[in-house]
Amino acid sequence: MEKIRLEPTLAxxxxxxxxxxxxxxxxxxxxxxxxxxxNVKPPLIGVAVNHRQYxxxxxxxxxxxxxxxxxxxxxxxxxYCGLVSGRKVDKAALFDVFYGELKTxxxxxxxxxxxxxxxxxxxxxxxxxxxxxxxxxxxxDAAILTDGAPDVTKYRPLVLTMPDNRYWSLxxxxxxxxxxxxxxxxxxxx
Amino acid sequence: MEKIRLEPTLAxxxxxxxxxxxxxxxxxxxxxxxxxxxNVKPPLIGVAVNHRQYxxxxxxxxxxxxxxxxxxxxxxxxxYCGLVSGRKVDKAALFDVFYGELKTxxxxxxxxxxxxxxxxxxxxxxxxxxxxxxxxxxxxDAAILTDGAPDVTKYRPLVLTMPDNRYWSLxxxxxxxxxxxxxxxxxxxx
Numbered sequence: 057m058e059k060i061r062l063e064p065t066l067a068x069x070x071x072x073x074x075x076x077x078x079x080x081x082x083x084x085x086x087x088x089x090x091x092x093x094x095n096v097k098p099p100l101i102g103v104a105v106n107h108r109q110y111x112x113x114x115x116x117x118x119x120x121x122x123x124x125x126x127x128x129x130x131x132x133x134x135x136y137c138g139l140v141s142g143r144k145v146d147k148a149a150l151f152d153v154f155y156g157e158l159k160t161x162x163x164x165x166x167x168x169x170x171x172x173x174x175x176x177x178x179x180x181x182x183x184x185x186x187x188x189x190x191x192x193x194x195x196x197d198a199a200i201l202t203d204g205a206p207d208v209t210k211y212r213p214l215v216l217t218m219p220d221n222r223y224w225s226l227x228x229x230x231x232x233x234x235x236x237x238x239x240x241x242x243x244x245x246x
Numbered sequence: 247m248e249k250i251r252l253e254p255t256l257a258x259x260x261x262x263x264x265x266x267x268x269x270x271x272x273x274x275x276x277x278x279x280x281x282x283x284x285n286v287k288p289p290l291i292g293v294a295v296n297h298r299q300y301x302x303x304x305x306x307x308x309x310x311x312x313x314x315x316x317x318x319x320x321x322x323x324x325x326y327c328g329l330v331s332g333r334k335v336d337k338a339a340l341f342d343v344f345y346g347e348l349k350t351x352x353x354x355x356x357x358x359x360x361x362x363x364x365x366x367x368x369x370x371x372x373x374x375x376x377x378x379x380x381x382x383x384x385x386x387d388a389a390i391l392t393d394g395a396p397d398v399t400k401y402r403p404l405v406l407t408m409p410d411n412r413y414w415s416l417x418x419x420x421x422x423x424x425x426x427x428x429x430x431x432x433x434x435x436x
Contacts, residue, residue: 060388060391061384062396065361065395068283068315069261069404093294095371095374095376097373102376131420132421136428170249183287186378192254194252195250197250206257213259218423219395220398223422225418226407227418230404231321234329235325236322236325237322240340
């Protein structure tokens with residue numbers, strides 16, 4: 057099939073998170089979906105944040121941030137955190153905020169799963185900074201665990217797609233990873 | 247609700263991609279889900295790849311790579327590309343490989359959407375390298391476009407979750423982004 061050339065496109069399914077940090081001594085949260093794990097051990101994760109963002113100021117000031125995963129019930133509050141700046145509005149007032157081991161990583165009790173992160177490196181890019189940090193601990197509701205591990209069918213993470221700008225929940229489980237591909241190993245010497 | 251402390255966890259919904267690069271003059275592909283956009287303009291994207299990966303060798307050698315998004319039909323081939331090394335197996339033989347503007351970014355015709363990327367920066371981390379590059383062009387099947395833009399309901403990207411290690415398709419559209427949160431703006435001075 058012939059391919060059609062497109063300008064650079066944003067078409068990736070992306071994890072919806074709320075990034076938390078203390079800014080000028082107060083908790084603040086922003087919505088972010090440019091998030092990925094970047095290293096296995098230590099467990100490093102990165103998030104891209106526009107230079108102007110108030111939350112980014114807090115990450116740089118304190119060297120500490122959080123990543124919380126909202127479920128479908130929190131989609132409107134999450135979206136709101138991407139619409140307004142903490143310079144103008146106290147977004148933390150929307151949530152029941154709690155703290156964990158790092159003491160200054162504000163997290164959201166309504167989110168079924170939160171991560172505390174210690175900044176290890178900032179990659180400066182033209183418009184965004186990519187903040188890389190080590191995940192120090194996770195905090196989860198008992199209700200989302202199966203055998204002690206977060207169960208995706210219970211915590212129901214949201215996914216963002218652009219440029220259509222929609223939040224999605226996960227649908228069907230298509231296949232098992234590191235497994236379904238074994239069918240192509242037939243006939244190979246292992 | 248009380249939170250339960252977990253060890254650092256991988257629980258994020260992640261985009262499933264195939265990363266392509268020329269290695270020792272031949273096209274090679276690996277499965278990767280530690281991928282995110284990191285800068286708006288220029289359009290930068292990053293992918294974390296273990297130091298040992300053969301594809302990473304090609305990215306460093308050529309400064310060019312691709313990211314292709316497989317649909318559900320290609321899930322087994324995609325998974326296979328995460329199970330075996332290009333040092334031992336010619337994974338490109340599984341696919342109809344094509345090239346675009348950069349000439350040396352191998353892409354997969356069976357994938358409805360592919361991106362060509364020029365490496366701009368390598369962030370060296372303990373186990374992985376995080377390769378950041380500029381998206382130069384996208385290549386899409388006509389069948390996945392609506393009004394000229396990739397339509398997520400047509401190209402049907404896959405999402406990986408860990409540690410349960412499952413591939414998912416997207417389910418219901420939960421809400422519109424940069425929109426549903428406006429409900430909380432009531433009463434604010436704008």
